[in-house]
Amino acid sequence: MIIGYARVSTSDQNPELQVDALERAGAEQIFQEKFTGSQRERPELSQCLRMLRKGDVLVVWKLDRLARSLKDLVVLVEELHERGVGFKSLTESIDTTSSGGRLVFHIFGALAEFERDLIRERTTAGLQAARARGRKGGRKPSMSDSDIKKAIAMLSDPRITKKEVAEHFDVSRTTLNSSLKRVGSAS
Structure with a gap:
Protein backbone atom coordinates (compact mmCIF):
# COMPACT_ATOMS: atom_id res chain seq x y z
CA MET A 1 0.00 0.00 0.00
CA ALA A 110 26.99 10.01 5.75
CA LEU A 111 26.98 13.74 5.00
CA ALA A 112 24.77 14.39 8.05
CA GLU A 113 27.16 12.43 10.26
CA PHE A 114 30.14 14.30 8.78
CA GLU A 115 28.42 17.63 9.48
CA ARG A 116 27.73 16.63 13.13
CA ASP A 117 31.40 15.65 13.57
CA LEU A 118 32.59 18.99 12.13
CA ILE A 119 30.28 20.91 14.46
CA ARG A 120 31.54 18.91 17.45
CA GLU A 121 35.19 19.55 16.46
CA ARG A 122 34.60 23.29 15.98
CA THR A 123 32.81 23.54 19.32
CA THR A 124 35.63 21.74 21.14
CA ALA A 125 38.28 23.92 19.46
CA GLY A 126 36.37 27.08 20.35
CA LEU A 127 36.06 26.05 24.01
CA GLN A 128 39.78 25.24 24.19
CA ALA A 129 40.68 28.60 22.63
CA ALA A 130 38.46 30.43 25.12
CA ARG A 131 40.01 28.55 28.06
CA ALA A 132 43.49 29.38 26.77
CA ARG A 133 42.48 33.07 26.93
CA GLY A 134 41.32 32.60 30.53
CA ARG A 135 37.61 32.59 29.83
CA LYS A 136 35.39 30.02 31.46
CA GLY A 137 32.25 28.69 29.87
CA GLY A 138 28.92 28.55 31.56
CA ARG A 139 26.46 30.96 33.00
CA LYS A 140 27.51 34.02 34.99
CA PRO A 141 26.87 33.51 38.74
CA SER A 142 23.63 35.06 39.99
CA MET A 143 25.41 36.57 42.98
CA SER A 144 28.68 38.48 42.74
CA ASP A 145 31.45 38.03 45.33
CA SER A 146 30.41 41.38 46.76
CA ASP A 147 26.78 40.21 47.06
CA ILE A 148 27.92 37.05 48.82
CA LYS A 149 29.97 39.06 51.35
CA LYS A 150 26.91 41.23 52.04
CA ALA A 151 24.73 38.11 52.40
CA ILE A 152 27.20 36.62 54.90
CA ALA A 153 27.11 39.87 56.89
CA MET A 154 23.30 39.86 56.86
CA LEU A 155 23.19 36.22 57.98
CA SER A 156 25.41 37.01 60.95
CA ASP A 157 22.33 38.68 62.44
CA PRO A 158 20.26 35.82 63.97
CA ARG A 159 17.00 37.72 63.32
CA ILE A 160 17.50 37.62 59.52
CA THR A 161 16.58 34.35 57.76
CA LYS A 162 18.09 32.89 54.62
CA LYS A 163 14.72 33.35 52.95
CA GLU A 164 14.83 37.10 53.64
CA VAL A 165 18.42 37.36 52.37
CA ALA A 166 17.52 35.45 49.21
CA GLU A 167 14.55 37.76 48.60
CA HIS A 168 16.77 40.81 49.18
CA PHE A 169 19.14 39.66 46.40
CA ASP A 170 16.25 38.44 44.23
CA VAL A 171 17.52 34.84 44.12
CA SER A 172 16.16 31.54 45.37
CA ARG A 173 17.32 29.99 48.64
CA THR A 174 19.00 27.26 46.61
CA THR A 175 21.00 29.87 44.68
CA LEU A 176 21.92 31.64 47.92
CA ASN A 177 23.12 28.34 49.46
CA SER A 178 25.22 27.40 46.42
CA SER A 179 26.72 30.89 46.32
CA LEU A 180 27.67 30.61 49.99
CA LYS A 181 29.24 27.18 49.32
CA ARG A 182 31.18 28.64 46.39
CA VAL A 183 33.06 30.95 48.77
CA GLY A 184 33.23 28.32 51.51
CA SER A 185 30.70 29.84 53.88
CA ALA A 186 27.56 27.75 54.30
CA SER A 187 26.20 29.89 57.20
Missing part, protein backbone atom coordinates in the same frame (compact mmCIF):
# COMPACT_ATOMS: atom_id res chain seq x y z
CA ILE A 2 1.25 3.50 -0.80
CA ILE A 3 0.62 5.93 2.04
CA GLY A 4 1.23 9.67 1.78
CA TYR A 5 2.10 12.24 4.39
CA ALA A 6 1.60 15.98 3.84
CA ARG A 7 2.48 18.77 6.26
CA VAL A 8 2.23 22.53 6.11
CA SER A 9 3.84 24.74 8.73
CA THR A 10 1.16 27.34 9.34
CA SER A 11 -2.61 27.42 9.29
CA ASP A 12 -2.64 29.88 6.38
CA GLN A 13 -0.69 27.49 4.13
CA ASN A 14 -2.59 25.06 1.95
CA PRO A 15 -1.54 21.40 1.57
CA GLU A 16 -3.36 20.95 -1.78
CA LEU A 17 -0.16 21.03 -3.86
CA GLN A 18 1.31 18.23 -1.74
CA VAL A 19 -1.91 16.20 -1.67
CA ASP A 20 -2.30 16.42 -5.47
CA ALA A 21 1.30 15.23 -5.98
CA LEU A 22 0.83 12.37 -3.51
CA GLU A 23 -2.36 11.28 -5.26
CA ARG A 24 -0.57 11.32 -8.64
CA ALA A 25 2.13 9.14 -7.05
CA GLY A 26 -0.55 6.57 -6.19
CA ALA A 27 -1.09 7.26 -2.50
CA GLU A 28 -4.16 5.34 -1.40
CA GLN A 29 -4.34 7.12 1.96
CA ILE A 30 -2.92 10.52 2.87
CA PHE A 31 -2.28 11.85 6.35
CA GLN A 32 -2.26 15.66 6.59
CA GLU A 33 -1.44 18.09 9.35
CA LYS A 34 -0.66 21.72 10.03
CA PHE A 35 2.31 21.79 12.38
CA THR A 36 5.66 23.45 12.33
CA GLY A 37 8.48 20.99 11.67
CA SER A 38 10.06 21.91 15.01
CA GLN A 39 7.12 20.37 16.87
CA ARG A 40 8.15 17.01 18.28
CA GLU A 41 4.64 15.64 18.58
CA ARG A 42 2.82 15.40 15.30
CA PRO A 43 -0.25 13.20 15.81
CA GLU A 44 -0.99 12.54 12.13
CA LEU A 45 2.62 11.51 11.45
CA SER A 46 2.55 9.22 14.48
CA GLN A 47 -0.68 7.62 13.27
CA CYS A 48 0.74 7.29 9.74
CA LEU A 49 3.90 5.57 11.02
CA ARG A 50 1.86 3.18 13.19
CA MET A 51 -0.27 2.20 10.21
CA LEU A 52 2.65 1.28 7.91
CA ARG A 53 3.20 -2.45 7.42
CA LYS A 54 5.91 -4.51 5.73
CA GLY A 55 5.77 -3.93 1.97
CA ASP A 56 4.12 -0.50 2.28
CA VAL A 57 5.73 2.66 0.91
CA LEU A 58 5.61 6.04 2.65
CA VAL A 59 5.56 8.91 0.15
CA VAL A 60 6.18 12.58 0.89
CA TRP A 61 6.22 15.55 -1.45
CA LYS A 62 9.54 16.83 -0.08
CA LEU A 63 12.04 15.59 2.52
CA ASP A 64 11.57 18.55 4.86
CA ARG A 65 7.88 17.72 5.23
CA LEU A 66 8.77 14.55 7.15
CA ALA A 67 11.60 15.43 9.54
CA ARG A 68 13.02 18.42 11.41
CA SER A 69 16.62 17.67 10.45
CA LEU A 70 18.66 15.42 8.21
CA LYS A 71 19.67 13.40 11.26
CA ASP A 72 16.02 12.81 12.22
CA LEU A 73 15.21 11.93 8.62
CA VAL A 74 18.01 9.36 8.41
CA VAL A 75 16.90 7.75 11.69
CA LEU A 76 13.26 7.63 10.57
CA VAL A 77 14.01 6.15 7.16
CA GLU A 78 16.35 3.58 8.74
CA GLU A 79 13.54 2.54 11.10
CA LEU A 80 11.19 2.21 8.13
CA HIS A 81 13.78 0.08 6.30
CA GLU A 82 14.12 -2.23 9.32
CA ARG A 83 10.34 -2.69 9.30
CA GLY A 84 10.37 -3.51 5.56
CA VAL A 85 8.71 -0.22 4.62
CA GLY A 86 9.93 1.76 1.60
CA PHE A 87 10.26 5.53 1.39
CA LYS A 88 9.87 7.95 -1.51
CA SER A 89 10.35 11.69 -1.72
CA LEU A 90 8.84 13.09 -4.89
CA THR A 91 10.69 16.42 -5.15
CA GLU A 92 14.16 14.96 -4.55
CA SER A 93 13.41 11.76 -6.54
CA ILE A 94 14.59 9.53 -3.72
CA ASP A 95 13.17 6.01 -3.67
CA THR A 96 14.57 3.61 -1.08
CA THR A 97 12.70 0.73 -2.68
CA SER A 98 15.50 0.66 -5.29
CA SER A 99 19.20 0.04 -4.68
CA GLY A 100 20.11 3.39 -6.27
CA GLY A 101 17.69 5.23 -4.01
CA ARG A 102 19.12 3.50 -0.93
CA LEU A 103 22.62 4.53 -2.05
CA VAL A 104 21.62 8.19 -2.41
CA PHE A 105 19.92 8.10 0.96
CA HIS A 106 22.98 6.55 2.65
CA ILE A 107 25.14 9.28 1.11
CA PHE A 108 22.79 11.84 2.71
CA GLY A 109 23.20 10.02 6.03
Whole structure:
Protein backbone atom coordinates (compact mmCIF):
# COMPACT_ATOMS: atom_id res chain seq x y z
CA MET A 1 0.00 0.00 0.00
CA ILE A 2 1.25 3.50 -0.80
CA ILE A 3 0.62 5.93 2.04
CA GLY A 4 1.23 9.67 1.78
CA TYR A 5 2.10 12.24 4.39
CA ALA A 6 1.60 15.98 3.84
CA ARG A 7 2.48 18.77 6.26
CA VAL A 8 2.23 22.53 6.11
CA SER A 9 3.84 24.74 8.73
CA THR A 10 1.16 27.34 9.34
CA SER A 11 -2.61 27.42 9.29
CA ASP A 12 -2.64 29.88 6.38
CA GLN A 13 -0.69 27.49 4.13
CA ASN A 14 -2.59 25.06 1.95
CA PRO A 15 -1.54 21.40 1.57
CA GLU A 16 -3.36 20.95 -1.78
CA LEU A 17 -0.16 21.03 -3.86
CA GLN A 18 1.31 18.23 -1.74
CA VAL A 19 -1.91 16.20 -1.67
CA ASP A 20 -2.30 16.42 -5.47
CA ALA A 21 1.30 15.23 -5.98
CA LEU A 22 0.83 12.37 -3.51
CA GLU A 23 -2.36 11.28 -5.26
CA ARG A 24 -0.57 11.32 -8.64
CA ALA A 25 2.13 9.14 -7.05
CA GLY A 26 -0.55 6.57 -6.19
CA ALA A 27 -1.09 7.26 -2.50
CA GLU A 28 -4.16 5.34 -1.40
CA GLN A 29 -4.34 7.12 1.96
CA ILE A 30 -2.92 10.52 2.87
CA PHE A 31 -2.28 11.85 6.35
CA GLN A 32 -2.26 15.66 6.59
CA GLU A 33 -1.44 18.09 9.35
CA LYS A 34 -0.66 21.72 10.03
CA PHE A 35 2.31 21.79 12.38
CA THR A 36 5.66 23.45 12.33
CA GLY A 37 8.48 20.99 11.67
CA SER A 38 10.06 21.91 15.01
CA GLN A 39 7.12 20.37 16.87
CA ARG A 40 8.15 17.01 18.28
CA GLU A 41 4.64 15.64 18.58
CA ARG A 42 2.82 15.40 15.30
CA PRO A 43 -0.25 13.20 15.81
CA GLU A 44 -0.99 12.54 12.13
CA LEU A 45 2.62 11.51 11.45
CA SER A 46 2.55 9.22 14.48
CA GLN A 47 -0.68 7.62 13.27
CA CYS A 48 0.74 7.29 9.74
CA LEU A 49 3.90 5.57 11.02
CA ARG A 50 1.86 3.18 13.19
CA MET A 51 -0.27 2.20 10.21
CA LEU A 52 2.65 1.28 7.91
CA ARG A 53 3.20 -2.45 7.42
CA LYS A 54 5.91 -4.51 5.73
CA GLY A 55 5.77 -3.93 1.97
CA ASP A 56 4.12 -0.50 2.28
CA VAL A 57 5.73 2.66 0.91
CA LEU A 58 5.61 6.04 2.65
CA VAL A 59 5.56 8.91 0.15
CA VAL A 60 6.18 12.58 0.89
CA TRP A 61 6.22 15.55 -1.45
CA LYS A 62 9.54 16.83 -0.08
CA LEU A 63 12.04 15.59 2.52
CA ASP A 64 11.57 18.55 4.86
CA ARG A 65 7.88 17.72 5.23
CA LEU A 66 8.77 14.55 7.15
CA ALA A 67 11.60 15.43 9.54
CA ARG A 68 13.02 18.42 11.41
CA SER A 69 16.62 17.67 10.45
CA LEU A 70 18.66 15.42 8.21
CA LYS A 71 19.67 13.40 11.26
CA ASP A 72 16.02 12.81 12.22
CA LEU A 73 15.21 11.93 8.62
CA VAL A 74 18.01 9.36 8.41
CA VAL A 75 16.90 7.75 11.69
CA LEU A 76 13.26 7.63 10.57
CA VAL A 77 14.01 6.15 7.16
CA GLU A 78 16.35 3.58 8.74
CA GLU A 79 13.54 2.54 11.10
CA LEU A 80 11.19 2.21 8.13
CA HIS A 81 13.78 0.08 6.30
CA GLU A 82 14.12 -2.23 9.32
CA ARG A 83 10.34 -2.69 9.30
CA GLY A 84 10.37 -3.51 5.56
CA VAL A 85 8.71 -0.22 4.62
CA GLY A 86 9.93 1.76 1.60
CA PHE A 87 10.26 5.53 1.39
CA LYS A 88 9.87 7.95 -1.51
CA SER A 89 10.35 11.69 -1.72
CA LEU A 90 8.84 13.09 -4.89
CA THR A 91 10.69 16.42 -5.15
CA GLU A 92 14.16 14.96 -4.55
CA SER A 93 13.41 11.76 -6.54
CA ILE A 94 14.59 9.53 -3.72
CA ASP A 95 13.17 6.01 -3.67
CA THR A 96 14.57 3.61 -1.08
CA THR A 97 12.70 0.73 -2.68
CA SER A 98 15.50 0.66 -5.29
CA SER A 99 19.20 0.04 -4.68
CA GLY A 100 20.11 3.39 -6.27
CA GLY A 101 17.69 5.23 -4.01
CA ARG A 102 19.12 3.50 -0.93
CA LEU A 103 22.62 4.53 -2.05
CA VAL A 104 21.62 8.19 -2.41
CA PHE A 105 19.92 8.10 0.96
CA HIS A 106 22.98 6.55 2.65
CA ILE A 107 25.14 9.28 1.11
CA PHE A 108 22.79 11.84 2.71
CA GLY A 109 23.20 10.02 6.03
CA ALA A 110 26.99 10.01 5.75
CA LEU A 111 26.98 13.74 5.00
CA ALA A 112 24.77 14.39 8.05
CA GLU A 113 27.16 12.43 10.26
CA PHE A 114 30.14 14.30 8.78
CA GLU A 115 28.42 17.63 9.48
CA ARG A 116 27.73 16.63 13.13
CA ASP A 117 31.40 15.65 13.57
CA LEU A 118 32.59 18.99 12.13
CA ILE A 119 30.28 20.91 14.46
CA ARG A 120 31.54 18.91 17.45
CA GLU A 121 35.19 19.55 16.46
CA ARG A 122 34.60 23.29 15.98
CA THR A 123 32.81 23.54 19.32
CA THR A 124 35.63 21.74 21.14
CA ALA A 125 38.28 23.92 19.46
CA GLY A 126 36.37 27.08 20.35
CA LEU A 127 36.06 26.05 24.01
CA GLN A 128 39.78 25.24 24.19
CA ALA A 129 40.68 28.60 22.63
CA ALA A 130 38.46 30.43 25.12
CA ARG A 131 40.01 28.55 28.06
CA ALA A 132 43.49 29.38 26.77
CA ARG A 133 42.48 33.07 26.93
CA GLY A 134 41.32 32.60 30.53
CA ARG A 135 37.61 32.59 29.83
CA LYS A 136 35.39 30.02 31.46
CA GLY A 137 32.25 28.69 29.87
CA GLY A 138 28.92 28.55 31.56
CA ARG A 139 26.46 30.96 33.00
CA LYS A 140 27.51 34.02 34.99
CA PRO A 141 26.87 33.51 38.74
CA SER A 142 23.63 35.06 39.99
CA MET A 143 25.41 36.57 42.98
CA SER A 144 28.68 38.48 42.74
CA ASP A 145 31.45 38.03 45.33
CA SER A 146 30.41 41.38 46.76
CA ASP A 147 26.78 40.21 47.06
CA ILE A 148 27.92 37.05 48.82
CA LYS A 149 29.97 39.06 51.35
CA LYS A 150 26.91 41.23 52.04
CA ALA A 151 24.73 38.11 52.40
CA ILE A 152 27.20 36.62 54.90
CA ALA A 153 27.11 39.87 56.89
CA MET A 154 23.30 39.86 56.86
CA LEU A 155 23.19 36.22 57.98
CA SER A 156 25.41 37.01 60.95
CA ASP A 157 22.33 38.68 62.44
CA PRO A 158 20.26 35.82 63.97
CA ARG A 159 17.00 37.72 63.32
CA ILE A 160 17.50 37.62 59.52
CA THR A 161 16.58 34.35 57.76
CA LYS A 162 18.09 32.89 54.62
CA LYS A 163 14.72 33.35 52.95
CA GLU A 164 14.83 37.10 53.64
CA VAL A 165 18.42 37.36 52.37
CA ALA A 166 17.52 35.45 49.21
CA GLU A 167 14.55 37.76 48.60
CA HIS A 168 16.77 40.81 49.18
CA PHE A 169 19.14 39.66 46.40
CA ASP A 170 16.25 38.44 44.23
CA VAL A 171 17.52 34.84 44.12
CA SER A 172 16.16 31.54 45.37
CA ARG A 173 17.32 29.99 48.64
CA THR A 174 19.00 27.26 46.61
CA THR A 175 21.00 29.87 44.68
CA LEU A 176 21.92 31.64 47.92
CA ASN A 177 23.12 28.34 49.46
CA SER A 178 25.22 27.40 46.42
CA SER A 179 26.72 30.89 46.32
CA LEU A 180 27.67 30.61 49.99
CA LYS A 181 29.24 27.18 49.32
CA ARG A 182 31.18 28.64 46.39
CA VAL A 183 33.06 30.95 48.77
CA GLY A 184 33.23 28.32 51.51
CA SER A 185 30.70 29.84 53.88
CA ALA A 186 27.56 27.75 54.30
CA SER A 187 26.20 29.89 57.20
